[in-house]
Amino acid sequence: MDYLIQQLLNGLMLGSLYALIAVGYTMVYGIIELINFAFGELFMFGAFISIAMMVDSMAIFGQQVNFPGLHFLLAVPIAMAVVAGMGVAIDRIAYRPLRNAPRLAALISAIGMSILLQNVAQAMFGSSQVFFPDIGMFTSDNGLPKYITVSNAQITYLQIFVVAVTVAAMLILNFFVQRTRIGRAMRAAAQDKSTSALMGVNVNRVIAITFIIGSAMGALAGGMYGAIYHFAKPDMGFIPGLKAFIAAVLGGIGNIPGAFLGGITLGVIESLGSAYISSEYRDAFAFVILILLLIFKPSGLLGSHISEKA
Amino acid sequence: MAEVGDSSMSEAALLLVDDIHVYYGNIHALKGVSLEIKRGEIVTLIGANGAGKSTTLNSISGLVRPRSGAIHYDGRDITNVPAHKTVTLGLSQSPEGRKIFPRMSVRENLEMGAFSRSGQNLKDDFERTYDLFPVLRERRNQPGGTLSGGEQQMLAMGRALMAQPKLLMLDEPSMGLAPMLVEKIFEIIQEINDQGMTILLVEQNANVALEISHRGYVMETGTIVLTADSQALLSNPQVQEAYLGAA
Numbered sequence: 061m062d063y064l065i066q067q068l069l070n071g072l073m074l075g076s077l078y079a080l081i082a083v084g085y086t087m088v089y090g091i092i093e094l095i096n097f098a099f100g101e102l103f104m105f106g107a108f109i110s111i112a113m114m115v116d117s118m119a120i121f122g123q124q125v126n127f128p129g130l131h132f133l134l135a136v137p138i139a140m141a142v143v144a145g146m147g148v149a150i151d152r153i154a155y156r157p158l159r160n161a162p163r164l165a166a167l168i169s170a171i172g173m174s175i176l177l178q179n180v181a182q183a184m185f186g187s188s189q190v191f192f193p194d195i196g197m198f199t200s201d202n203g204l205p206k207y208i209t210v211s212n213a214q215i216t217y218l219q220i221f222v223v224a225v226t227v228a229a230m231l232i233l234n235f236f237v238q239r240t241r242i243g244r245a246m247r248a249a250a251q252d253k254s255t256s257a258l259m260g261v262n263v264n265r266v267i268a269i270t271f272i273i274g275s276a277m278g279a280l281a282g283g284m285y286g287a288i289y290h291f292a293k294p295d296m297g298f299i300p301g302l303k304a305f306i307a308a309v310l311g312g313i314g315n316i317p318g319a320f321l322g323g324i325t326l327g328v329i330e331s332l333g334s335a336y337i338s339s340e341y342r343d344a345f346a347f348v349i350l351i352l353l354l355i356f357k358p359s360g361l362l363g364s365h366i367s368e369k370a
Numbered sequence: 371m372a373e374v375g376d377s378s379m380s381e382a383a384l385l386l387v388d389d390i391h392v393y394y395g396n397i398h399a400l401k402g403v404s405l406e407i408k409r410g411e412i413v414t415l416i417g418a419n420g421a422g423k424s425t426t427l428n429s430i431s432g433l434v435r436p437r438s439g440a441i442h443y444d445g446r447d448i449t450n451v452p453a454h455k456t457v458t459l460g461l462s463q464s465p466e467g468r469k470i471f472p473r474m475s476v477r478e479n480l481e482m483g484a485f486s487r488s489g490q491n492l493k494d495d496f497e498r499t500y501d502l503f504p505v506l507r508e509r510r511n512q513p514g515g516t517l518s519g520g521e522q523q524m525l526a527m528g529r530a531l532m533a534q535p536k537l538l539m540l541d542e543p544s545m546g547l548a549p550m551l552v553e554k555i556f557e558i559i560q561e562i563n564d565q566g567m568t569i570l571l572v573e574q575n576a577n578v579a580l581e582i583s584h585r586g587y588v589m590e591t592g593t594i595v596l597t598a599d600s601q602a603l604l605s606n607p608q609v610q611e612a613y614l615g616a617a
Contacts, residue, residue, distance in 0.1 A: 241488060248471050248482050254433055255469040257453040258462075260486030260533070 065213040067335040068328060073219045073288070075327020076226035080281035081304030082311065082319035083233065084147075084274025090250040090314035091270050093163055097170045098150055100301015101177035102143050102275045106282025107192065107292035108185055109139035114193050120184055132195035136283035140276040147275025148268050156264070174301075181294035189293045192286035197221075222284050229277065230320050237316060242269060250314065299343060303330075306350045312360030321361055383442075384409045384537055384568050385430065390439030390449075392425055399425045401592040402439070407537065412559070412569040414600065416576040416613055417589030423572040424466050426589070427539050430570075431463040432456040444536065458486045462535030466542045466572075468526040472515025476506055479514050479525055483532030492532070499528040502558060520551040527558070537568045544575045556582055576613040580604045588613070 084099040112118055113135030117126050130138070154173045158166045198217035200206050207216040237243035248256040249266045257263055285300070286292050307326045311318025326346055333345040353360065385407040392400035400422050407413045415423050428434045430441055432453035441449045448456055457463075462483075471479050480499060484492050500507035503524040509517060514525060523543055530538055540559065544552040552575065560582045563569050573579035580586055580600040588596040588609060596609070603609050 241485070244474075244478065244482065245485065247474060248485075251471045251473055252469055254453075255465055255471070256482070257433065258431060258457060258465060259482045259529075260454050260457040261482075262454045 062212040063335070064332075065211070067331045069213070069215055069219050071328030071331030072324060073222045073327070074331060075307075075324035076223050077281045077285055077300065077323075078304045078307045078326050079320045079323025080226055080229065080277045080284075081300060082307040082323045083230075083277045083316060084271075085305050085308040086311065086313055086316060086319040087246075087270050087274050089308070091246065091267055092155070092159070092166075094155060094166045095170060095305060096150075096155075096271075096274070097167075097174040097301065097305075098154075098177055099274060099278050099304065100297030100299075101174050101181070102147060102150075102297070103278040103282040103285070103300060103304075104181060104292065104294060104297035105146060105177070106136075106139045106143050106279025107286040107296065108181065108190065108282075109142050109279070110135045110283040110286055111190055111192050111292055113138050114195075118190075119186065132197070132283070132287065136280060139283055140279040143279035143282075144272040144276040147271040147278075151268060151271045156267075178294050178297075185292070185294065187294060189291040192290045192292055194290070195287045218288060222288065225280070225284065226320075229280065230317075233273065233277075234316065236273075242266070246270060303343075303346045306346045310349060310353055310360055312363035315360070315362045318360055318362035325361070382408050384444060385570070386442040387426070387430065388440045388442070390426075390429055390436035390441065392422075392429055392434055392436050394434075399592055400429065400436070403429075403589075403592070403594055404439075405587050405594060405597070407568060407570055409568050410563075410566060411585065412563050412571060412583040414571045414573055414576075414579040414583040414586040415589060416573055416579060416586060416603075416609075418612075419574070420591075421589040422592045423589055424541055427463060427541050427570070427572055430456075431461055431539065454486075457533055457535075460534075460536035461539070462530040462533040462537070463539040464526045464530040464541060464543065467545065468519075468522045470514040470517070470522050470525050470529070472513060474514055475511050476514060476517070476525055477510045479529050480506075480532050483529030484534075486533055495532055495534070499531060502531075502561070503528050519546050520548070520555070523547060523551075523555060524558075527555075531562070535567070537570065538562065539570045539572075541572045542574060543571070544573060544578065552578060576609070577604075577615075 081099055081103050085095065088094055088096045112127050113130045114132060115127050116129040117124050150173055154169045155166055158169055198206050198221065205216045205218060207214045237246060245256065245261045245266050246269065248259065249261055249263050253263050303326060304323065307322035308319050310326060311322025326349065329349060330342060330345050334342040383406045387403060387405045389402045389404050390400055391402060403422065403426055415426060417423050425434060429436050432451050432455065435450060440447060443459065443461060448459065471482060480496065484495060505521055506525060506528055509521065514522065517525060527540065527543065543555050543559065547555065556578050559569065559571065571579055571583060580603055583600045586598065586600045586603045587594050
């Protein structure tokens with residue numbers, strides 16, 4: 061029982077990270093019907109930039125560069141801002157010129173962007189793992205993580221923190237999309253771009269805001285991933301990126317609460333699967349879910365019930 | 371065509387379309403369309419499918435950009451003004467096929483109509499719209515996609531009015547509606563016009579449209595082939611034969 065609780069908590073934490081990246085996939089898909097495969101790489105840059113902000117100096121393109129050595133809680137928001145800018149630039153360079161091209165062209169551009177970013181990261185930070193400093197807050201004096209005990213299961217502060225930050229981010233995002241003027245414009249543009257323009261919505265700006273949000277969420281996930289696993293690496297975004305994409309499909313692509321639900325579900329299934337079946341197949345569970353989903357419920361868990369075309 | 375700087379002209383004409391050409395790739399969709407709408411008028415654009423009626427509207431609202439020619443509205447050149455800006459100038463278009471937002475509530479659809487008027491109090495506008503279309507008040511919390519065709523048309527028109535336009539452009543408001551509803555929709559169009567709204571109406575249902583409008587233009591394959599007072603068009607034998615179903 062305690063083992064089960066422990067595994068559920070691990071799944072919840074992992075799933076939170078998937079959910080944050082999945083938000084980007086689902087929002088961008090919702091508005092321009094593009095799977096932006098570069099979100100995995102933006103997640104990776106989120107981790108690297110967090111490291112850069114936390115250390116005093118670090119090698120960039122082989123040169124030692126001085127950095128401010130900030131606290132994790134300052135470093136991650138900076139990483140989110142930088143990565144949000146990258147997201148907008150990617151849209152401007154790689155996707156906007158293809159806005160009216162066949163969707164396959166944009167998809168290929170997305171894959172190209174993903175590979176390019178991985179190579180840029182390799183040139184900047186090297187191809188081996190870079191240590192992600194301990195974030196301090198949740199480590200006790202003896203160097204072990206702080207935790208609380210519930211029945212016999214140990215819940216670390218870090219696990220609580222990751223899940224709480226994710227839930228808070230999702231609630232803020234949901235409020236933004238449902239209740240604000242820009243959020244309403246986003247939902248309108250996702251349903252019909254020309255008609256939204258007729259209402260006064262600047263569709264390109266709305267798309268840029270979507271990339272800002274998706275990229276910042278990915279970077280947040282990257283920073284927290286680093287805090288959990290203590291490393292960053294240029295190819296670290298590939299598998300989490302794919303899994304977040306599966307999470308987005310699982311929740312019903314285009315649906316923001318669905319991305320959250322899909323991410324958490326996937327994280328929990330993966331944790332339980334590797335605990336009770338085999339950890340060798342850890343990565344396979346996500347893909348098995350994707351295949352089953354595409355066969356039995358392609359619209360996803362929260363797929364829309366109201367027809368697209370009125 | 372008249373000079374735009376001419377004050378007597380700009381005072382009378384709210385909209386002046388001057389010899390616009392529009393291409394979709396290699397297809398020459400509009401081959402020199404000119405038309406004029408005076409304040410307070412209902413002007414009807416009739417023509418067969420593919421004649422270029424919707425393209426004309428989309429050029430005016432800024433969804434498509436003419437390759438040559440000019441569009442002047444309220445004394446200013448709006449030829450290259452994009453759609454999200456023309457609406458702030460007072461041009462509002464209810465698009466062909468209604469295009470309501472299916473996953474937004476009726477109320478939110480109306481709110482989107484007033485998107486260009488950020489920060490203004492919309493309470494009176496909602497009341498006015500609900501008075502004009504009482505069924506929308508009943509359905510205000512329902513997703514737009516669950517409305518019937520006639521209700522969606524009312525929502526599309528109500529949404530376009532929420533922008534408080536000076537020129538309302540309605541693209542095929544009778545499309546796919548039962549005859550009784552068509553009559554109702556056209557009554558409302560007339561009522562809106564009586565309140566002072568200038569209206570550009572695109573219709574395949576030429577009979578009803580000419581009945582309520584002041585003037586009409588007849589389009590064929592990308593050009594205007596005929597223009598006259600609506601009454602004159604209604605009694606024109608060629609128009610009768612081609613568009614009014616006269617034997």
